[in-house]
Amino acid sequence: MAQCHNALFTKRYPPSNLMFNFTALPPLSLYIHIPWCVRKCPYCDFNSHEARQQPLPEADYITALIADLEQDLPAVWGRSIDSIFIGGGTPSLFSPASIDRLLSEVRARLPCKPTAEITMEANPGTWEYGKFREFRALGVNRLSLGIQSFDADMLKRLGRIHGPHEAFSAAETAHAVGFDNFNLDLMYGLPGKSQAQTQLQALSDIDHAIALKPTHISLYQLTLEPNTAFYANPPPLPGDDILWEMQEQCQARLAAHHYGQYEVSAYAQPGRESRHNLNYWRFGDYLGIGAGAHAKISDAQHQTITRTWKVKNPRDYMAKAASHGRLGGTQRVTRADAGMEFMMNALRLTQGFPTTLFAEHTGLPISTVTAALTKAEQQKLIIWDIHTIRPTELGQRFLNDLIALFLPN
Numbered sequence: 186m187a188q189c190h191n192a193l194f195t196k197r198y199p200p201s202n203l204m205f206n207f208t209a210l211p212p213l214s215l216y217i218h219i220p221w222c223v224r225k226c227p228y229c230d231f232n233s234h235e236a237r238q239q240p241l242p243e244a245d246y247i248t249a250l251i252a253d254l255e256q257d258l259p260a261v262w263g264r265s266i267d268s269i270f271i272g273g274g275t276p277s278l279f280s281p282a283s284i285d286r287l288l289s290e291v292r293a294r295l296p297c298k299p300t301a302e303i304t305m306e307a308n309p310g311t312w313e314y315g316k317f318r319e320f321r322a323l324g325v326n327r328l329s330l331g332i333q334s335f336d337a338d339m340l341k342r343l344g345r346i347h348g349p350h351e352a353f354s355a356a357e358t359a360h361a362v363g364f365d366n367f368n369l370d371l372m373y374g375l376p377g378k379s380q381a382q383t384q385l386q387a388l389s390d391i392d393h394a395i396a397l398k399p400t401h402i403s404l405y406q407l408t409l410e411p412n413t414a415f416y417a418n419p420p421p422l423p424g425d426d427i428l429w430e431m432q433e434q435c436q437a438r439l440a441a442h443h444y445g446q447y448e449v450s451a452y453a454q455p456g457r458e459s460r461h462n463l464n465y466w467r468f469g470d471y472l473g474i475g476a477g478a479h480a481k482i483s484d485a486q487h488q489t490i491t492r493t494w495k496v497k498n499p500r501d502y503m504a505k506a507a508s509h510g511r512l513g514g515t516q517r518v519t520r521a522d523a524g525m526e527f528m529m530n531a532l533r534l535t536q537g538f539p540t541t542l543f544a545e546h547t548g549l550p551i552s553t554v555t556a557a558l559t560k561a562e563q564q565k566l567i568i569w570d571i572h573t574i575r576p577t578e579l580g581q582r583f584l585n586d587l588i589a590l591f592l593p594n
Contacts, residue, residue: 195202201342201582203490204488204489205483205488205489205490205523205547206248206488206548206549207214207483207484207485207488207548208255208468208545209465209485209543210264210483210485210546211464211468211469211470211483211546212267212464212468212469212470213261213264213265213266213267213469213470213471213472214266214267214268214269214270214464214465214469214471214472215266215268215269215270215291215295215471215472215473215474216269216270216272216461216471216472216473216474216475216478216479216480217250217269217270217272217276217287217291217360217474217475217478218232218272218273218274218317218473218474218475218476218477218478219246219271219272219273219274219275219276219278219475220232220233220234220273220274220277220475220476220477220499221233221234221235221236221241221273221274221275221499222234222235222236222273222274222275222278222296222308223235223236223275223278223308223310223311223346224344224346225344225414225573226334226344226345226451227344227413227414227415227462228343228344228407228408228409228410228413228414228415229413229453230410230411230412230413231273231274231475232233232274232476232497233273233274233275234274234499236278241278241279242503243279243280243283244283245503246299246499246503247283247286247287247290248503248505248506249502249503250287250290250474250475250506251290251291252293252506252507253474253475253495253502253506253507253511254290254291254294254295254472254474255294255507256506256507256508256509256511257472257474257480258294258295258391260472260484260491261295261470261472261482264296265293265295265296265297265298266296266297266298266301267298267301267302267460267464267469268301268302268303268304268460268461268464269288269291269297269301269302269303269304269461270304270461271284271287271303271304271305271306271325272306273306274306275306275307275308275311275331276305276307277305277306277307277308277312277316277320278308278311280316281316281323284305284320284323284325285323285572287515288323288324288325291389293352302326302327302459302461303324303325303326303327304325304326304327304328304329304459304461304462305325305329306328306329306330306331307322307328307329307330307331307355308330308331308346308347309330309331309332309347309351309352309354309355310345310346310347310351311346312330312351312354312355312358314358314361314362317358317359317362317364318362318363321362321363321364325440326364326366327358327364327366327367327368327459328366328367328368328484329355329367329370329403330352330355330356330359330367330368330369330399331345331367331370332352332356332369332370332371332394333345333370333371333372333393334371334372334375334390335349335352335389335390335393336349336375336382336386336389336390337349338377339375339377339382341385342375342376342377342420342463343372343375344414345374345454353393353397356369356397356399357397360398364400365400366397366400366457367400367401368399368400368401368402368403368459369394369397369399369401369402369403369405370403371390371391371394371402371403371405371559372392372404372405372406372407373387373404373405373406373407373421373428373431373432373435374387374406374407374422374423374431375387375407375427376407376420376421376422377421378491379419380421381422381423382423382431384427384430384431384434385585386433387434387435388434388435388438390491391404391435391438391439392438395438395439395442400413400453400454400457400534401451401452401453401454401457401458401459402439402444402451402452402453403450403451403452404435404450404451404452406428406432406450408424409422430475436452442453443490446535447463447534447535447536448462448463448466448533448534448535449533449535449581449584452520463534465530466530466531466533466534467530467531467534467538467542467546468526468527468530468531468547469544469546470482470483473493473494473495474495475495475502476495476496476497476498476499476501476502477494477495477496477502477513478494478495479492479493479494479495480492480493480494481518483548488548489517489518490517490518490523490547490548491515491516491517491518492515492516492517492518493510493512493514493515494512494513495511495513495518496510496511496512496513497513497540509589519593520553521549521593522548522593523547524543524547524548524549524553524554524591525588525591525592525593527543527546527547528554528557528588528591529588529591531543531574532567532574532576532580532584532588533584534575535575535576535581536575537567537568537573537574537575537576538574538575539572539573540569540570540571540572540573540574543574554591557590557591558574560590561587561590564590565579565580566579566580566583566586566587567587568592
């Protein structure tokens with residue numbers, strides 16, 4: 186039996202269940218969660234909290250983030266950061282001075298590669314020209330704008346605090362202050378006032394987004410998640426057949442304007458794929474600091490993969506950030522789960538992945554999932570050879586069925 190001496194690892198586990206064989210570690214990203222927003226959207230199941238406390242406790246929260254990071258550092262000694270993603274909530278509610286302090290403190294503790302992608306989420310309803318300019322000057326080199334729709338009625342139904350004018354202005358400002366890389370988040374399958382969204386309305390949103398010339402567009406189907414207002418009181422939504430046609434037409438429109446689909450919900454101009462998200466889908470490692478933030482870290486010394494998550498309530502998090510109490514939970518990933526989790530993520534990538542990536546990022550031989558791969562190939566859900574594994578069009582359409590083949594028995 187192997188014993189881990191890290192403070193997070195306090196139990197003994199049988200090697201047959203938890204030991205891996207890492208010859209190198211996956212790339213490492215950093216996710217930073219800022220949990221406040223102006224208003225909670227009825228479809229949102231993220232750990233976000235309405236900013237009822239004014240002013241926000243920015244200084245205290247940044248102090249907590251740094252204390253949290255310092256507690257996590259022993260798990261990643263000697264490793265460099267490939268990307269940073271500041272998400273929420275609405276991180277752009279924080280002042281440029283707070284973001285400056287945050288990034289400066291992070292860089293002082295973790296080596297960030299000179300080419301690191303640094304993304305910040307922003308809400309069009311809270312954008313300011315001066316803020317965007319200062320965020321860019323601080324080293325944020327990618328924005329992700331939560332547009333969702335350009336239709337005024339749809340935005341109201343979604344509980345958004347912005348209208349079409351603010352959406353257009355935020356994207357135009359991103360260009361004006363020097364962001365040559367930014368994403369627009371869109372949703373389809375939306376509820377309307379008198380009827381659900383039509384295909385023409387969905388395509389209109391796509392056309393408006395393309396006209397703003399972002400480098401990346403994320404297109405999500407609205408789903409009713411538990412613990413949301415929409416789940417408790419479901420609005421009228423388009424039927425499944427309409428949703429499928431809507432998705433296909435939106436995909437075709439994006440492809441015609443050179444936005445290649447590289448993941449189920451992600452479209453990018455050539456070379457502008459989100460590096461942070463790609464690392465996640467490829468089962469890379471990531472630290473997560475902030476209230477409710479999750480992490481997944483591989484350990485070559487002890488041959489383990491560990492997931493952790495932080496307490497969700499911002500007040501509790503700030504009180505416990507410098508102690509073990511900041512952890513909401515810790516879970517060791519088993520060999521069986523590692524194979525399943527890799528496939529659950531990587532098969533979302535439309536071009537698939539190099540076959541060798543499985544062993545590199547899981548520490549397991551490809552034979553671990555050979556039986557499931559064979560079944561998936563027989564059902565024409567994947568194409569698999571010595572070089573590449575990728576989902577077919579059928580596999581992309583029935584992704585849940587494909588992933589189910591890799592679930593542990």
